Amino acid sequence: MRDASLVVVASRLPINDAAASEGVFEWRRSPGGLGEALHPVLVNTPATWIGWAEKTGPTAPLPDVDGVHLIPVELSEDDVHDHYEGFANSTLWPLYHDAVEPAVHHRRWWEAYQRVNQRYADQAARVAAHGAVVWVQDYHLQLVPAMLRAQRPDLRIGFFLHVPFPPPELFMQLPRRAELLHGMLGADLIGFQRIQAVHNFHQLAAKVLGANADEHGVTVDGHVTRTGAFPVSIDTAEMEALASLDEVVEKAAKLRADLGSPQRVILSVDRLDYTKGIEHRLKAYRELLADGRLKASETVLVQVAIPSRERVEQYRLLRDRVEREVGRINGDFGRLGVAPVHYLSQVFDRTELAALYRAADVMAVTPLRDGMNLVAKEYVAARVDGCGALLLSEFAGAAAELTQAYLVNPHDVEGLKDTLVEALEADASEPSPQMAAMRAHVREHDIQAWARSYLTALEAACAER
Numbered sequence: 001m002r003d004a005s006l007v008v009v010a011s012r013l014p015i016n017d018a019a020a021s022e023g024v025f026e027w028r029r030s031p032g033g034l035g036e037a038l039h040p041v042l043v044n045t046p047a048t049w050i051g052w053a054e055k056t057g058p059t060a061p062l063p064d065v066d067g068v069h070l071i072p073v074e075l076s077e078d079d080v081h082d083h084y085e086g087f088a089n090s091t092l093w094p095l096y097h098d099a100v101e102p103a104v105h106h107r108r109w110w111e112a113y114q115r116v117n118q119r120y121a122d123q124a125a126r127v128a129a130h131g132a133v134v135w136v137q138d139y140h141l142q143l144v145p146a147m148l149r150a151q152r153p154d155l156r157i158g159f160f161l162h163v164p165f166p167p168p169e170l171f172m173q174l175p176r177r178a179e180l181l182h183g184m185l186g187a188d189l190i191g192f193q194r195i196q197a198v199h200n201f202h203q204l205a206a207k208v209l210g211a212n213a214d215e216h217g218v219t220v221d222g223h224v225t226r227t228g229a230f231p232v233s234i235d236t237a238e239m240e241a242l243a244s245l246d247e248v249v250e251k252a253a254k255l256r257a258d259l260g261s262p263q264r265v266i267l268s269v270d271r272l273d274y275t276k277g278i279e280h281r282l283k284a285y286r287e288l289l290a291d292g293r294l295k296a297s298e299t300v301l302v303q304v305a306i307p308s309r310e311r312v313e314q315y316r317l318l319r320d321r322v323e324r325e326v327g328r329i330n331g332d333f334g335r336l337g338v339a340p341v342h343y344l345s346q347v348f349d350r351t352e353l354a355a356l357y358r359a360a361d362v363m364a365v366t367p368l369r370d371g372m373n374l375v376a377k378e379y380v381a382a383r384v385d386g387c388g389a390l391l392l393s394e395f396a397g398a399a400a401e402l403t404q405a406y407l408v409n410p411h412d413v414e415g416l417k418d419t420l421v422e423a424l425e426a427d428a429s430e431p432s433p434q435m436a437a438m439r440a441h442v443r444e445h446d447i448q449a450w451a452r453s454y455l456t457a458l459e460a461a462c463a464e465r
């Protein structure tokens, strides 16, 4: 069964679990998800995707979805708890995001991380054709490249990290830091979102493993791993086409009317995650209402907060805090029929999302740390009218590219307030040169360009080997 020539290995399969439980298999397209990012690259290619199907225990074979062959990895309840919720999302995730919440360490989680990574590597080794490209995704699977190379040295192995790679002083806290670096170095090419991450990785490989690191990559025990920054992107043409539909334009107008036709609409779309800066943003908004610089009758904030990792305690606590604060703001500053915050803890379909983007005068994307943030790029792509303003955190990967945005430090509440007001005061109905420049950027640097540049670099790295 070794016949797959392009194999993607990712924590989960890109299928919609709610639909799948009713026997309908469709691609999961949710903002911030990996399936959303890779859909345009893989759809209708002869690719195979190995991942968890979100059910514990034995999993039945799955049909192909959008032309992609899906191979489920079986995880037990303990695997999910200790690997996905534990080591991946309670140890690595907070540490890789500046430790905005403290990282939790348990030795049992590390054992699960190794065990589960081995299972993904074994599946890939089983199905990949001779010399196939195996593209391993993200922080859940950092040991897979080396585990795979040990079994299948013929493969061309790529690894891409979608999240930030932290500076040495944070990464050095990990008890098993050397093993994690060795795991990644099994790849021929490691891709990061930003050049700073490449530098962090090089420093760590030299310091922890005594590796030789230069501008092209890292050499350990004679094996060369190339490294580089490949900022991930979106399917710009698809979002533009969607946002241009009459149906979407009408929906956007209806949304504004439903909101009571305020003068200004601020929109935020986030996974409900403590890295997204939702609390800082709400605080700034509350203070602006309290100071009288914004009025609830004129401005509305639509906060879409997609539930995420709900069994992890830090996420449950965050949800409680956010919902309490939304209630307080509406209680203190609303009137009958007027709510300053519209809070929607739901998943939106692509058409609704495009309509929201078109309805928003200001899109506020203010994470405390973010690998990239594709919502920012989607907003820009959706503004086919060239209007609208983007408020963007300096700590999102997207800030390195969308430099014409209203850039903010989300920790600086005064600065956040001033810049939000500035963005709101810009004439949202007039096309701006800033939006035009950002739109040109996401058109040229779309997801197809990203995949092409990564896979070409992987070919080159393997050719040298």
Ligand code: G6P
Pocket: 012, 032, 033, 034, 035, 138, 162, 163, 308, 309
């Ligand atoms: C981040 C990660 C992705 C992940 C997504 C959603 O963007 O880099 O790997 O798919 O968050 O998180 P979840 O835990 O729901 O898969």
